[in-house]
Amino acid sequence: MKGPTGEIILTPDGSRTALSLRFGEAYGSRHGAAAHARHVFVEGTGTHEHPAPRVLEVGFGLGANFRATLAEVARRGVPLDYLAFEFDPVPAGVLREVAAGGEGSRHPAWLALLDRWGQGSPLSVQTEAVTLTVSFADVRTAPLPENWATALCLDGFSPARNPEVWTPVFLTRLARSLAPGGVLATYSAAGHVRRALAAAGLSVEKRPGPPGKRECVRAVRRVCP
Numbered sequence: 001m002k003g004p005t006g007e008i009i010l011t012p013d014g015s016r017t018a019l020s021l022r023f024g025e026a027y028g029s030r031h032g033a034a035a036h037a038r039h040v041f042v043e044g045t046g047t048h049e050h051p052a053p054r055v056l057e058v059g060f061g062l063g064a065n066f067r068a069t070l071a072e073v074a075r076r077g078v079p080l081d082y083l084a085f086e087f088d089p090v091p092a093g094v095l096r097e098v099a100a101g102g103e104g105s106r107h108p109a110w111l112a113l114l115d116r117w118g119q120g121s122p123l124s125v126q127t128e129a130v131t132l133t134v135s136f137a138d139v140r141t142a143p144l145p146e147n148w149a150t151a152l153c154l155d156g157f158s159p160a161r162n163p164e165v166w167t168p169v170f171l172t173r174l175a176r177s178l179a180p181g182g183v184l185a186t187y188s189a190a191g192h193v194r195r196a197l198a199a200a201g202l203s204v205e206k207r208p209g210p211p212g213k214r215e216c217v218r219a220v221r222r223v224c225p
């Protein structure tokens with residue numbers, strides 16, 4: 001079987017991403033991988049303003065969203081609890097090469113992750129302010145926390161290539177992991193994705209997309225009175 005990654009791609013904002021051979025798509029945006037992570041996921045979920053974010057991620061991939069989040073919480077000096085799922089981990093060398101010199105790449109939590117990558121599941125990292133857990137499991141069948149996440153990064157490959165993580169049944173389950181007021185963000189603004197998020201009880205909004213993309217989506221779990 002093919003390994004998960006092909007060529008490493010340099011993107012216009014100077015950050016790198018890579019091609020997935022299994023899914024035939026890039027892990028991050030070819031129009032600017034770091035800008036995409038920051039705009040769609042860090043700002044889209046409101047993590048850039050949250051005093052103590054708890055982030056759930058579907059698809060750890062190359063760790064671009066995690067590094068963008070690390071850079072943001074380090075800048076503000078706030079704690080972070082991050083739980084990610086990944087069923088097809090890339091080799092540590094790919095993580096290292098994609099991240100080299102990029103945001104978050106010198107953070108102690110990122111360096112600890114590189115040290116421990118490939119040594120069993122879940123991978124756990126605890127630094128002074130950051131708790132990271134990466135579960136190397138299929139998120140569709142893994143236990144998920146309930147009423148927990150302030151931010152949910154729904155970052156599977158596209159609905160066309162990776163439809164299993166965009167189904168109404170899975171999105172309904174995923175929505176339950178959001179704390180009241182928590183925000184799910186995703187790059188897909190496809191009608192069927194927005195309808196499934198609304199059917200899961202979330203308030204869905206389109207917002208302007210990152211470079212190369214017209215729109216993306218945020219979906220909020222209402223706070224009950």
Ligand SMILES: C[S@@+](CC[C@H](N)C(=O)[O-])C[C@H]1O[C@@H](n2cnc3c(N)ncnc32)[C@H](O)[C@@H]1O
Nearest residue numbers: 059060061062063064065086087138139156157
């Ligand atoms: C678009 S990439 C994610 C990029 C990543 N968020 C980043 O910041 O680099 C999608 C990822 O989701 C993972 N994935 C897809 N379906 C999954 C599933 N059912 N369970 C766990 N991981 C899954 C893929 O293996 C891939 O690494």
